[in-house]
Amino acid sequence: DSGVTQTPKHLITATGQRVTLRCSPRSGDLSVYWYQQSLDQGLQFLIQYYNGEERAKGNILERFSAQQFPDLHSELNLSSLELGDSALYFCASSVDVGELFFGEGSRLTVL
Amino acid sequence: GENVEQHPSTLSVQEGDSAVIKCTYSDSASNYFPWYKQELGKRPQLIIDIRSNVGEKKDQRIAVTLNKTAKHFSLHITETQPEDSAVYFCAAPKGGATNKLIFGTGTLLAVQP
Numbered sequence: 053d054s055g056v057t058q059t060p061k062h063l064i065t066a067t068g069q070r071v072t073l074r075c076s077p078r079s080g081d082l083s084v085y086w087y088q089q090s091l092d093q094g095l096q097f098l099i100q101y102y103n104g105e106e107r108a109k110g111n112i113l114e115r116f117s118a119q120q121f122p123d124l125h126s127e128l129n130l131s132s133l134e135l136g137d138s139a140l141y142f143c144a145s146s147v148d149v150g151e152l153f154f155g156e157g158s159r160l161t162v163l
Numbered sequence: 164g165e166n167v168e169q170h171p172s173t174l175s176v177q178e179g180d181s182a183v184i185k186c187t188y189s190d191s192a193s194n195y196f197p198w199y200k201q202e203l204g205k206r207p208q209l210i211i212d213i214r215s216n217v218g219e220k221k222d223q224r225i226a227v228t229l230n231k232t233a234k235h236f237s238l239h240i241t242e243t244q245p246e247d248s249a250v251y252f253c254a255a256p257k258g259g260a261t262n263k264l265i266f267g268t269g270t271l272l273a274v275q276p
Contacts, residue, residue, distance in 0.1 A: 097265060149195055
């Protein structure tokens with residue numbers, strides 16, 4: 053158990069819909085990261101937050117947005133979903149530059 | 164660019180043999196190079212990392228080497244065992260203190276018993 057909690061574990065929805073993925077970081081970690089892992093693909097960096105502020109942005113689509121709340125949990129919002137958005141979405145947390153602790157991931161299936 | 168290139172994409176070895184996975188990075192400011200192991204259906208987990216002030220680090224059967232001049236770093240696994248079978252990802256940070264960790268495309272290692 054990494055200490056990072058992601059919900060939901062699985063989610064099936066239809067094209068055009070909107071979903072929210074939730075992440076609770078390890079106790080004490082201020083940084084939260086979101087990664088997308090498609091079938092047979094690597095880990096694509098989406099976005100990083102540090103103590104509530106956006107710190108770095110990767111290849112995150114405009115249809116996607118995220119935020120980190122005062123209690124440090126984070127949400128990734130995916131809207132106008134397309135078939136190609138089907139993937140495993142990982143959240144990770146860290147203290148600072150160093151080891152990332154990944155959650156178990158949220159598997160999104162868009163039909 | 165922001166690429167971290169990783170080779171090979173797949174690697175099959177016999178149990179007991181060594182395995183080597185190589186990565187190159189582009190950002191000369193990168194100073195931290197981790198390796199993650201992802202077993203099937205599981206989350207990625209850190210197995211070893213190295214910082215730019217050393218050239219090699221070992222932890223039992225695994226080691227990482229770093230060549231900052233050439234912007235290369237490699238993972239070495241000796242005496243491979245079937246439980247080493249997994250996807251291995253290298254990573255390097257982009258942008259200094261932001262810790263925007265860019266991952267390589269992964270290497271599927273299969274250890275044949």
